Amino acid sequence: MNASRTIAPVTGAATRFLGGAGLLLRGFGMYVRSPKLMLLGVIPALITGALYVALFATLLYFVDDLAGWLTPFADDWSSPWRGLLRVAAGLAVVGVAGLVGVLTFTAVTLVIGDPFYEAISERVEDRLGGTPGAVDVPFWSSLRRSLADSLRLVALSALIGVPLFAAGFIPVVGQTVVPVVGALVGGWFLALELVGAPFYRRGMRLPDRRARLRADRPTALGFGVAVFLCFLIPLGAVLVMPAAVAGAALLARRSLGQAVEES
Template sequence: MQTAIPAKPGSRRIGSFLSEFGSGVGLLFRGLAVYGRSPLLVLLGIVPAMISGALYLAGLGTLVYFADELAALITPFADDWSDGPRQLLRLVAGFALLGLGGLLGVLTFTAITLVIGDPFYEKISERVEERYGGVPDEVELSFWRSLRRSLADAARLLGRSVLFGIPLFVAGFVPLVGQFVVPVIAAMVGGWFLAMGLVGVPFQRRGLRLAQRQRALRARRPLTLGFGVAVFLCFLIPLGAVLLTPAAVAGATLLARRTLDQPTDRRSSTPATSIGTASPGTA
């Protein structure tokens, strides 16, 4: 009889990370299923995303149209180079600009869409909460107070995303690294900030602000990254952000409940216990 060889600690950690990451991806699909069961919510949820989508599509088209001029503007030192190296550098610069524009576009699109569609997305999130047991000690906020908080938190997240985006933009000039490594890092960074923004609605419902949101998600980092990266990649698909933002809000509500140790299974969806006695950072 052969003795089983125990798995190495490193292998267990990788396996645990991948399992949590996969569960995070699954939350997006669960959100899509929950949201898709209500045709009225589908229509209401798409309207704000369509408004934002039209604005951002025009902005992206403008960026693509002027990419050559912008690449030349940020590389004036190459004006005296021979044609081959100059064109290669400016091609790389153009792709770096488009990559930075795409990253910031996805992040700002989500923030703006959530502000425009706050009443609709609040209703979608509320339906998900009710389905899995509701919210203990729900905090009622007026529309204007909720809007001010959303704008303030969105501004902080966007500021931080720009700080990460600038080094990625610079790294995009490095051959091979800029074309293969940077996109992967950008998906991870963009996914993290997307998840942070999308869970704003359910966290505000519990009276929890951005700092508490961060602690809760950091405690379940692989789960958060799995959800965020899945949303980020879907948003890169043409019309993906327009069609999937409401589903992402539903999935983010499930993510918030999971990070706060509240039920996400209807079989165990008894009324959730108060989170006032538990720190979100230890969820």
């Protein structure tokens, strides 16, 4: 069947939207009931945490040298003032490093976790009967296509996100309409991104998933908006991503007319 002609379920848009959000909840259920999936989901955060602890410990070890390097003008100061300045400089370095660590922890974890999330997605599909129409795509070809599609999504997100950001400064509208539109837009692009792995396993690209999700847009938006709102919570992306990946596998199968119930 042509992707653009996929027939959406004959139910109300609100019901399908809530059903899409329910796919994230089902993803959580599948994730927490499987120790193997939970282990796969935790490993990226553990790797990132160990990496950051090692980097932070190294920084603390060399912080006195860094403070001296940052304040060479204080070399000729009298002892109490030079020491106080360099203690302050050291604390500032540690503080900035901590802030950068907090801000980048999620992004680094998601990058490290990509192969683990791919494994979660595949195992979820295996529990649902396997991947119909699976193709064997070489790793480098898959990576190249995935990066190309991701860059296209980022570009589209920026084209829409920048005007929305500017509109956020409009009185009343910016505090009411814009956040809702932003959540819908962000949710749509998140849904498109998260279903990438199941579609790639079937040899399908970004235009295919866009057409399939568009055929039942309320369901896709319900799932994407639920994930988007969870990601707004500090460290929410790290905690929710494994369940979101599992839910995305369900969304992809539903959009392709394949079984979403465990056999």
